Structure formats: structure tokens, C-alpha cells
Amino acid sequence: MATERTFSIIKPDATRRNLTGRVNAMIEAAGLRIVAQKRLHMTRAMAEEFYGVHRERGFFSDLVTFMISGPVVVQVLQGEGAVLKHRDIMGATDPKKAAAGTIRAELAESIEANSVHGSDSAENAATEIAFFFAGIELVG
Ligand code: ATP
Ligand code: MG
Numbered sequence: 001m002a003t004e005r006t007f008s009i010i011k012p013d014a015t016r017r018n019l020t021g022r023v024n025a026m027i028e029a030a031g032l033r034i035v036a037q038k039r040l041h042m043t044r045a046m047a048e049e050f051y052g053v054h055r056e057r058g059f060f061s062d063l064v065t066f067m068i069s070g071p072v073v074v075q076v077l078q079g080e081g082a083v084l085k086h087r088d089i090m091g092a093t094d095p096k097k098a099a100a101g102t103i104r105a106e107l108a109e110s111i112e113a114n115s116v117h118g119s120d121s122a123e124n125a126a127t128e129i130a131f132f133f134a135g136i137e138l139v140g
Helices: 012-016 022-027 044-050 059-066 080-091 101-109 120-130
Strands: 003-010 033-040 072-080 116-118
Touching: 003 022, 003 120, 012 059, 012 072, 022 033, 022 059, 022 072, 022 080, 022 101, 044 059, 044 120, 059 080, 072 080, 080 101, 080 116, 080 120
Parallel strands: none
Antiparallel strands: 003 072, 003 116, 033 072
């Protein structure tokens, strides 16, 4: 499998509980390298655009309000099969269904406040990385 990059967000429920380091330790233990990282507070417009694919879903408005309820940490992760590997260590969207040892099983509060986001394809990863980072901010 080739080295690739994926995009990650440590969500407001996790930054609020001071869990950035815990999440990063789990990412690094899985063999992924954090090649870019910054903490920011998304505007409503940014969150609506970022989660635009979910615009028609019933939970969209609550999701956007949650994502702007506090700071997030946005990251670029690099490694062998990074997209799938990161989805594996995050666990299922609903922490009640997430496998033991995954970030969401260990740390998430609910299906909405589920601590982390990860790109679901290499193509979406490239779009999401470009949304938050300039090329010179990625240091492999
Ligand atoms: P993410 O895109 O954040 O990595 P995901 O790919 O596991 O998560 P999606 O289906 O893309 O899940 O949903 C995006 C986000 O919307 C979820 O991570 C969660 O925060 C929220 N969400 C998804 N389903 C629900 C739901 N049924 N009720 C409330 N919030 C939800
Ligand atoms: Mg998703």
C-alpha cells in the first residue's frame, strides 16, 4: 500500500476535555505521522461548507452548531494507507457501535460529539486538506 495523506479534525468535545494529546498519542501509536496541525475556531459558514454533503440530513443544523461550539484541531496525517488506517482507529460513527480500543469507543460522548473526523476517501482527503491548509504548511 502506498504512502498517502488524510485529513483529521479533533472536534470541540475533545478539545473541551483537554484530549488533544490523548488523540494524538493514539494516531501516532498507529504509525501515522502528523505532518500539519493547527487549532482554530470554525465559523458557521466554514462548518456548513465543510459538512455540506450532509446539508439535507436532519442532524445538519445541530452538527454545525456543535462543530462551532469550541475550538477544533485540524491535522494532516501521513502514512501507509492513511485514509483507511485512520478510519479504523477512529471506530464507528456511533461510539456505542465502535470497536474497543478505538478513539471513539474510548473518548467520544455521543454519535454527534464523537471526538474526531477523518476523510472517507483519498479524493475527499485532498479536498479537505486544501480547505484548511496551504501546501507550505505540510511538512512530511
Ligand atoms: P466524520 O465525517 O465526522 O468523520 P463519519 O464519516 O463517521 O464522521 P458521517 O456520516 O460523515 O460520519 O457524519 C458526519 C458527522 O455527523 C458524524 O461524525 C457525527 O458528528 C454527525 N452525525 C452523523 N450521524 C448522526 C446522527 N444520526 N445524529 C447526530 N449526529 C450525527
Ligand atoms: Mg464522514
